[in-house]
Every structure is written in structure tokens, then in C-alpha cells.
Amino acid sequence: MSYARVRCVGLVGVTGHVVQVEADLAPGLPTVAITGLPDTALHEARDRVRAAVVNSGRVWPNRRITINLLPATLPKQGSGFDLAIAVAVLGSAGELPLAPLDQVVLLGELGLDGTVRPVRGALPMVAAVARTGHHRVIVPFGNATEAGMIPGVRIHAVRTLRQLADFLTDGIPLPDPPQAASASCTPTPDLADLAGQGLGRRALEVAAAGGHHLALLGPPGAGKSMLAERLPSVLPELPDDAAMEVTSLHSIAGLLPPEGQLIRRPPFQAPHHTATVSALIGGGTGLARPGAVSLAHRGVLLLDEAPEFNRNVLDALRQPLEHGRVRLARSRGTAEYPARIQLVLAANPCPCAKPSGDVSCDCTPLARRRYLGRLSGPLLDRVDIQVTVRPVRAAELTEEFAGGEPSAVVAARVATARAAAVERWSSLGRRSNAEMPGPVLRRPPWRLPGTDIRELRARLDRGSLSARGFDRVLRLAWTIADLDGRERPDAEDIREAIGLRTGEAL
Numbered sequence: 001m002s003y004a005r006v007r008c009v010g011l012v013g014v015t016g017h018v019v020q021v022e023a024d025l026a027p028g029l030p031t032v033a034i035t036g037l038p039d040t041a042l043h044e045a046r047d048r049v050r051a052a053v054v055n056s057g058r059v060w061p062n063r064r065i066t067i068n069l070l071p072a073t074l075p076k077q078g079s080g081f082d083l084a085i086a087v088a089v090l091g092s093a094g095e096l097p098l099a100p101l102d103q104v105v106l107l108g109e110l111g112l113d114g115t116v117r118p119v120r121g122a123l124p125m126v127a128a129v130a131r132t133g134h135h136r137v138i139v140p141f142g143n144a145t146e147a148g149m150i151p152g153v154r155i156h157a158v159r160t161l162r163q164l165a166d167f168l169t170d171g172i173p174l175p176d177p178p179q180a181a182s183a184s185c186t187p188t189p190d191l192a193d194l195a196g197q198g199l200g201r202r203a204l205e206v207a208a209a210g211g212h213h214l215a216l217l218g219p220p221g222a223g224k225s226m227l228a229e230r231l232p233s234v235l236p237e238l239p240d241d242a243a244m245e246v247t248s249l250h251s252i253a254g255l256l257p258p259e260g261q262l263i264r265r266p267p268f269q270a271p272h273h274t275a276t277v278s279a280l281i282g283g284g285t286g287l288a289r290p291g292a293v294s295l296a297h298r299g300v301l302l303l304d305e306a307p308e309f310n311r312n313v314l315d316a317l318r319q320p321l322e323h324g325r326v327r328l329a330r331s332r333g334t335a336e337y338p339a340r341i342q343l344v345l346a347a348n349p350c351p352c353a354k355p356s357g358d359v360s361c362d363c364t365p366l367a368r369r370r371y372l373g374r375l376s377g378p379l380l381d382r383v384d385i386q387v388t389v390r391p392v393r394a395a396e397l398t399e400e401f402a403g404g405e406p407s408a409v410v411a412a413r414v415a416t417a418r419a420a421a422v423e424r425w426s427s428l429g430r431r432s433n434a435e436m437p438g439p440v441l442r443r444p445p446w447r448l449p450g451t452d453i454r455e456l457r458a459r460l461d462r463g464s465l466s467a468r469g470f471d472r473v474l475r476l477a478w479t480i481a482d483l484d485g486r487e488r489p490d491a492e493d494i495r496e497a498i499g500l501r502t503g504e505a506l
């Protein structure tokens, strides 16, 4: 036999596609050609696979070898094809019987010594195996727990190419994959252990209920990042499809927690202000690594000390904020990852970062304006809520420490408010107040009575609020009404919304 075919999986974004790996041997000078849109990693695969085969005690055929990956139109990235290529070549040479691999999918990168190394993205790959009606997959031992998350697929785990070859030639059974560990309960930060912060808490609750982006201004030590990292704790758990998407992105990044369970909590990412564009939006060689903005998909992205981020890094957020996904340029084509995030910007009011009222701060009003001005334009424009938080006072610390409302209580109100918004807007194809276009809220049947929005109009006429700001106040007012169980926002809701929008809230 001089031809063989096995199955593997390639990823396009977070979606896996089954790929056929064909090997053909022909007489002639010993060469290896790989066709079917390979990237550079696949060219390297040629040398890696040959070494792995020889070091596993098998004979590499010294003939003209052609390896073809189908469908040719599918971009193929990464090193997960190694194992399939090695088996296809050995099969075509008659070195291994491939009958036991009928309908089996092979995943794995090979080390030069023949070890089978874990691949990034095993979870969405095995999901593709299940989706295409295949029921068995051979994965690297290090990916077995992750692969086991997909129901309906039988997982075999291998540590070495030799182990797989022994199974095929001598029927030595493959070891059972490791059992998934029981879920660890990593404690998530809870609002209960946050003292004071009345306004900050309220802003957080409104942001969570309406899906609004949030800006927290305040001096160092005011608790901005403590508030922000508690936002996921009041958001609803992820539904199945979102949990699968989020877990797949972490799998592709190689950052999956070892428990072998879907990520159900909305993720939280807080990249440092020295982060590069590719750390934020993704990139790298081979299979593109999702950046912080995709790892925060369906969760929260905090930019702490936001004005300190590089201008080009902040600009790179424009696309994901607008479209909910990032598009990364690759050597061939592009890779797209979802990136629907709730953004939290935290900033000191002043470039010297001294507490407010500190006498040693000699920043001019102009310097302060310029500092925050770095955020304006693409970013601050999209942020519905802007509030100033103050350091907790001693009185609050002693009084409220006992009575700090826990996240679960807030999360229940948030869930009710979100359900109200879904019911109201789903016929318009929207799911949250933050997604609502201004014109819809300004026209019947959603237009609010003139008496209720009198102050809002006056601010627009005075120029103390932009047209865009006007719409943002309306969105916030709907969220506040949803939280309080009112059918429509009233004048009081509008007033609170103005405060949350303009930072005048106290």
C-alpha cells in the first residue's frame, strides 16, 4: 500500500473543522512535500515528524512522500496535525495497519523524541469531532481532561507515538484517560467584603443590569479595581453556548484551568497598562493566541490606570467594542475571535496619582484635563456610566463592614432587571439597554413624557450634555427602572441617570 488517509481537526477562529490528512508514496528521490495551504508550522512539521518516527523505532520511508491536507481551502494553523501526519505516512508505507483508526480522529503535536505533546484548542477541536458525527478521538495525554468535557465522544489519550503504534500493530490497549478532577471552588471576590462605596456599588449594579460600560475615576486607594473585579460576581452565569465559547477561547490560549469543566462565571481580565497591542487583542505565530479582550469575552475587561495605556493599544479596542469580535492578520488570511466585553476604565483624576487634596500635587487643571483626555474619543464615548469614587472613610469602614451587601443579593436584582430588558427588547433583536439605539428610545412608543425629561432637555440646550450623552442617560434610566421594577423610567430615574452619566452623582 502506498496511500493512506487519517483524520485530524483544524481551527478557524473558535470553530473546528475535520481535516483529512492523506499520504502518498512514490518512487523517486526521498523528499517530503506538504500541500493544502500549510503555514510555516506545517513546514517545520516535516522535520519534526520524521525525527519522531525514527526515534520511536519505526522506519521512515525513503521515497517521494506527498502529504495533502483537505479541504485545501481551509486555513490550517498550528502543530496539532503532527500525529496525524506521522500515522498517515507510516500507514502509507505499510508500517502500521490503519483499520483500527476508521472513523477515529487524531490530535497531537510531536516532540523530536516521539512524545505526543498537548495542543492548544483541544476543546473546540473535540467539539468539532462530535458535531461531525465522529465518536472517537485520540488526544495527547495532557489534553484528555479537556477533551472529556465534550459529551458523546470516546477519548483515548496517548503519551508517545510508540504507544499509539503498539496499539495499532499489536493491539496493546491505550490507557484510560485521567478522570476529571472535582471542581475546585476558587473563591471569587465578593461585594460583601467591600466597605462603604455606596455610589461605586450602585454604579456597578446599574452597569451589570444594563450591560453598560463603566468608568471609575478616583484617587489611588479609592477601591476602583476592588469594585471592578467584583463586577463578574453580580453578572448572571453564562448559558451553555456562551460557556462553550468562553472555555474554547481559554483552550486556544492554553489557559484552561485543570478541572476539566466549562467556565460558567463571566471571565475577568485586567491587563497591565504596559500591555502590547497583541497582548490585548491577540496574535503570535502559528495558531493565533486570543488576547485579553477575547479572554474577557462575555465578561469584564478592566483597564486600570487607563490613561497610562499606549494610544495604539487603546485604539485597538475600537474594533472589538464596535463589532464584538477581533480580526487578526495572519500569514495567510485572518483569524477571528469573539470579544464581546463589558469594559471598565479606572483612572486617577490626575497624572501625578496623588490622593485628591494632597498639597504636594501641583498638576494644573490643564494637565488634569489632558490626562483624562487621553481616554476620550473612541473609548470614553462608548462608556455610559462615569462616576468618581472616594476613599472609604473610617466611619464607613466600621459601620458598613458588617452590613456590606453580598454579591448574591445584588446578582438576584441584576438578573430580574436583565430579564425585564430581554422581554421588552427581544422583539427588536436586542437583549440589554446598553445595546439600544438612541433613536428608538427617543421615538414612540418608548419616548418618555416631556415632564419627566425636562431637566435632560435643558442640559442638552445648555450644552452641558451632548446628543450622545442624552441617549446614554435614557439607556441608564431604563436600567434603573428595571432594577426598581418600574415599567417605565420616571423623573427620579432620569435624575439618577444624569448623575451616573456626568459624574455629578454623590
Ligand SMILES: [Zn+2]
Binding pocket: 350, 351, 352, 353, 354, 361, 362, 363
Ligand atoms: Zn496631581
